Each structure stands twice: as structure tokens, then as C-alpha cells.
Amino acid sequence: MSKAPPYWNKAKKYLSRKDIKMKKLIKNYTDSNLTTRKDVFFSLCKSIIGQQISVAAANSVFLKFKKKCNGKINPKKVSSLKYHELKKCGLSKQKVKGIRELAKKFLDKSFNPRIIKKMNNEEAIEYLSQLRQIGRWSAEMILLFTFNRSNIWPIQDIGLLRAISKNFKKKYYPPKKFVSDLQKRYSPYCSVATWYLWRSIDNEPIQY
Numbered sequence: 001m002s003k004a005p006p007y008w009n010k011a012k013k014y015l016s017r018k019d020i021k022m023k024k025l026i027k028n029y030t031d032s033n034l035t036t037r038k039d040v041f042f043s044l045c046k047s048i049i050g051q052q053i054s055v056a057a058a059n060s061v062f063l064k065f066k067k068k069c070n071g072k073i074n075p076k077k078v079s080s081l082k083y084h085e086l087k088k089c090g091l092s093k094q095k096v097k098g099i100r101e102l103a104k105k106f107l108d109k110s111f112n113p114r115i116i117k118k119m120n121n122e123e124a125i126e127y128l129s130q131l132r133q134i135g136r137w138s139a140e141m142i143l144l145f146t147f148n149r150s151n152i153w154p155i156q157d158i159g160l161l162r163a164i165s166k167n168f169k170k171k172y173y174p175p176k177k178f179v180s181d182l183q184k185r186y187s188p189y190c191s192v193a194t195w196y197l198w199r200s201i202d203n204e205p206i207q208y
Contacts, residue, residue: 004033005148011189015196018185021167025196034195036148040113041106042073043146044131047138048098049091057090064089075106098133105131121149144191145206153183153190159206163197 016023037043049065050058068089069077078099086096105111111131116124121143128139140154154160164179165172186193198206 003035005036005150007150007189008033008192011150011192014189015186015193019193022186022193022196025167025200029196029199034145034148034191036146038146040116040142040146041075041102043142044102044134044138045073045078045099047141048095048102048133051095051133051138061090065091075103078103079107095133098131101132116143116147121152124149144194149191151188151190153186153194155179155183157194159198159201160194163201167197167200 012026016026045065046062049062053061065086066073068081068085083096083100086099087093091099102111116127119127124143124147125136125139128134128142129136134142137154137156140152140157143149144152144154161173161179164170164174164182168174168178170178182193183190195206
């Protein structure tokens with residue numbers, strides 16, 4: 001098991017006190033925890049590739065992309081690839097443009113991931129969302145998985161909404177007020193609650 005964020009154990013105790021369902025999930029899934037690659041460019045590429053397609057399709061495209069990069073997914077390598085080379089990986093025209101522009105912004109330093117650490121969640125989401133192909137959901141995934149922010153509640157995420165429906169016996173989509181009430185209950189550790197809810201519907205821990 002990779003090293004957990006410093007708040008992980010404190011969050012588990014807090015959530016277990018707050019919610020009986022969460023207490024059960026925390027007891028059920030002791031095999032792993034939230035981790036981070038600490039590689040913003042890698043995670044942004046993976047997020048762009050995974051948009052609006054199934055997990056299986058995203059994994060297939062990402063493996064082809066990784067192979068095309070010779071296993072080195074960094075701005076310099078990606079910027080050296082031709083448009084048609086990226087397209088052959090199974091990427092749409094918009095995703096190719098997004099990844100190529102992302103590499104350019106990292107290389108010319110018009111995008112600086114280091115300053116995100118100084119931002120609050122909403123400021124960081126707004127900054128990340130200025131990138132092509134990166135919307136609120138993608139930005140939240142980066143904050144959760146790459147920066148390991150403790151209080152991300154991605155209400156646009158289908159997996160989270162399905163997990164809430166399953167665990168709390170609500171119709172899909174669960175009522176907005178109920179989702180909002182859960183956010184208040186789980187704060188300031190919504191990221192941890194999200195991770196355990198995801199685990200309840202997926203045997204494999206998610207990572208970006």
C-alpha cells in the first residue's frame with residue numbers, strides 16, 4: 001500500500017463518527033488508500049484521455065498513448081509527436097488539440113502547476129479550467145488525486161452519484177439536497193468520503 005495523505009487516519013476516525021454508512025465502508029476497505037503520482041502533466045493527460053468514454057476504452061487509449069511516448073509522458077516528448085501520431089492512439093481531434101496545447105503551456109511556462117499549492121480549491125479549479133479540455137470535473141480529479149486535497153466533493157462525477165444512490169438507497173440521480181447535506185456532513189474530509197464511496201462500486205482503487 002502506498003503512503004496515505006497525512007490527514008487520512010484522522011479523516012477515517014472523523015467520518016466514522018459522523019456517518020454509520022461511512023464507518024462500514026471504512027471497515028470494509030482496508031487494503032489501500034488515496035495516493036498521488038505527484039506528476040501534474042501525466043495526470044492532466046490521463047484526465048483528458050478519459051473524458052466521455054468508458055474506463056476500459058480510456059485504459060486502452062492511454063496504453064497506446066504511453067507506448068507512443070516510449071513510456072515517457074512529459075511535455076517535451078508529447079510536443080515532439082505529430083498530430084497524426086496522437087490521433088492513431090484513438091484520441092479525438094479535440095483531445096489531440098488539448099494534449100498538444102497542454103504540452104506547449106508547460107514548456108513555455110504559461111501554465112505553472114506550482115502556484116496551485118497556494119490557491120484554495122475554487123481558485124485552483126478556475127486556474128486549471130483555463131486549460132483546453134479541462135473543466136470542473138477534470139480539475140477536481142487533479143486536486144484530489146495529484147494534490148491530495150482533503151475536501152473535494154465532485155458532484156459531476158457519475159461514479160460518486162451512483163455510489164451515493166447505492167449506499168443510501170436513493171434513486172439515480174440522488175436528490176441535490178441530499179448530496180449537498182452529505183457534503184456538509186463529510187467536510188472537511190469529502191475527498192476521503194468520495195474515495196470510499198467509489199470503492200463501494202469498484203473493486204479497483206481509482207487513480208489519475
